[in-house]
Amino acid sequence: xxxxxxxxxxxxxxxxxxxxxxxxxxxxxxxxxxxxxxxxxxxxxxxxxxxxxxxxxxxxxxxxxxxxxxxxxxxxxxxxxxxxxxxxxxxxxxxxxxxxxxxxxxxxxxxxxxxxxxxxxxxxxxxxxxxxxxxxxxxxxxxxxxxxxxxxxxxxxxxxxxxxxxxxxxxxxxxxxxxxxxxxxxxxxxxxxxxxxxxxxxxxxxxxxxxxxxxxxxxxxxxxxxxxxxxxxxxxxxxxxxxxxxxxxxxxxxxxxxxxxxxxxxxxxxxxxxxxxxxxxxxxxxxxxxxxxxxxxxxxxxxxxxxxxxxxxxxxxxxxxxxxxxxxxxxxxxxxxxxxxxxx
Amino acid sequence: xxxxxxxxxxxxxxxxxxxxxxxxxxxxxxxxxxxxxxxxxxxxxxxxxxxxxxxxxxxxxxxxxxxxxxxxxxxxxxxxxxxxxxxxxxxxxxxxxxxxxxxxxxxxxxxxxxxxxxxxxxxxxxxxxxxxxxxxxxxxxxxxxxxxxxxxxxxxxxxxxxxxxxxxxxxxxxxxxxxxxxxxxxxxxxxxxxxxxxxxxxxxxxxx
Numbered sequence: 001x002x003x004x005x006x007x008x009x010x011x012x013x014x015x016x017x018x019x020x021x022x023x024x025x026x027x028x029x030x031x032x033x034x035x036x037x038x039x040x041x042x043x044x045x046x047x048x049x050x051x052x053x054x055x056x057x058x059x060x061x062x063x064x065x066x067x068x069x070x071x072x073x074x075x076x077x078x079x080x081x082x083x084x085x086x087x088x089x090x091x092x093x094x095x096x097x098x099x100x101x102x103x104x105x106x107x108x109x110x111x112x113x114x115x116x117x118x119x120x121x122x123x124x125x126x127x128x129x130x131x132x133x134x135x136x137x138x139x140x141x142x143x144x145x146x147x148x149x150x151x152x153x154x155x156x157x158x159x160x161x162x163x164x165x166x167x168x169x170x171x172x173x174x175x176x177x178x179x180x181x182x183x184x185x186x187x188x189x190x191x192x193x194x195x196x197x198x199x200x201x202x203x204x205x206x207x208x209x210x211x212x213x214x215x216x217x218x219x220x221x222x223x224x225x226x227x228x229x230x231x232x233x234x235x236x237x238x239x240x241x242x243x244x245x246x247x248x249x250x251x252x253x254x255x256x257x258x259x260x261x262x263x264x265x266x267x268x269x270x271x272x273x274x275x276x277x278x279x280x281x282x283x284x285x286x287x288x289x290x291x292x293x294x295x296x297x298x299x300x301x302x303x304x305x306x307x308x309x310x311x312x313x314x315x316x317x318x319x320x321x322x323x324x325x326x327x328x329x330x331x332x333x334x335x336x337x338x339x340x341x342x343x344x
Numbered sequence: 345x346x347x348x349x350x351x352x353x354x355x356x357x358x359x360x361x362x363x364x365x366x367x368x369x370x371x372x373x374x375x376x377x378x379x380x381x382x383x384x385x386x387x388x389x390x391x392x393x394x395x396x397x398x399x400x401x402x403x404x405x406x407x408x409x410x411x412x413x414x415x416x417x418x419x420x421x422x423x424x425x426x427x428x429x430x431x432x433x434x435x436x437x438x439x440x441x442x443x444x445x446x447x448x449x450x451x452x453x454x455x456x457x458x459x460x461x462x463x464x465x466x467x468x469x470x471x472x473x474x475x476x477x478x479x480x481x482x483x484x485x486x487x488x489x490x491x492x493x494x495x496x497x498x499x500x501x502x503x504x505x506x507x508x509x510x511x512x513x514x515x516x517x518x519x520x521x522x523x524x525x526x527x528x529x530x531x532x533x534x535x536x537x538x539x540x541x542x543x544x545x546x547x548x549x550x551x552x
Contacts, residue, residue: 006412100524236523
């Protein structure tokens, strides 16, 4: 870890003032990703600004029937908030599927969005990585790429975004509220994270010097028929190989509206609005779900060690949609559980 | 140890000074010797960026002078001599560093001490009160829930945090909610039994 100077900010204006083009400055809240990246010498900020005293940790209802999640609210508090659990159980479940209890206690909502890939070549400063050093090359392409992306990749980067919370936020059409020296703006969730393209060193469209203040969830009726499935090598405390957030609005046996987003397969949560449109006004049966899976994965490309993700994603999509459809009682959301005893 | 030449004798004290400093940038041998001769509570060097940090640990208030990169874990172990909390991975992956902050379990390796002013920190050393073991500590002994003991302080603090959260209802829940604490000796079965026994006692004592 490099030496750095440290300061604590007590207002947003103060925090924004700390960012200057001369200094490499990072905001710190939970620190669960930043400190890890600094220990690996991947992040080497000169200056660190503690933003935990900025009063951005409230979880509130909004007038239109949605919710506002403060950027500094901890993941645990967000997942266990009774309104989040009642209105957006998909989000609560996805948050609880991530990390471990201790990490969820420390991690903040804003930080969850900004966490960086866990690609082990990104973490290894002895290996070439275009995300770490533009132009250096990508060791994952042609390397051991089991955990890497199969959608939206480029010749420069095949990293994935590791978050579970973000997959649910993508499915729920959240908005990210940010503020900077030029004022406030709203970034729709699908525009927040980027695809790698030829600039994989830029993870998101948050501009330097901007601060996430809140995440807003629109009102919606996705709290009855939903499912979040996380497929991973261990029963817990591991990142997703593939994850699926699915939600359906079903009336008179027909899908009125569908949402589906994938994690573990791309540089950002993968939302396919074509597939969602395809489901409208159709009967939610297995044949439909397989068609949806084929649509979503139509451009998927494996890189040698992650080819299995393509079929795995299709099956997980079908299973998630089926279980969303069949959910008829609310589930307790005290922790992430997944019943592995279903047979399909 | 990038900046120590191979033919230099690396004594344990110098190694610990590297650890204490928290990074591996070049340290002149002279600087290391000076640190050795100065008590840890009084360090004044012009080049060092020391911040005053007030920590409340196990009911006591301390004023430390720390570099900003000092983790809570290093503050506890290296500056307060509270070595009960262990450094397993220093990356937030093993949970051996778990302590309680305002009753909430956190991984102390992954956060900066300077950010924990005004927080009530409880370590394994602070779990017993007036010579009486915490029920979790007692249960770990009764159920033989440790072998080498290295993960144990973290397991115990994590279990106390789990009970405080009040979310675990079944043994599956406990397994899921304890997943942040690894045990290479695989004492998991007995750790689960120990925690379940305390949970069941709590439920019997306080039927809701």
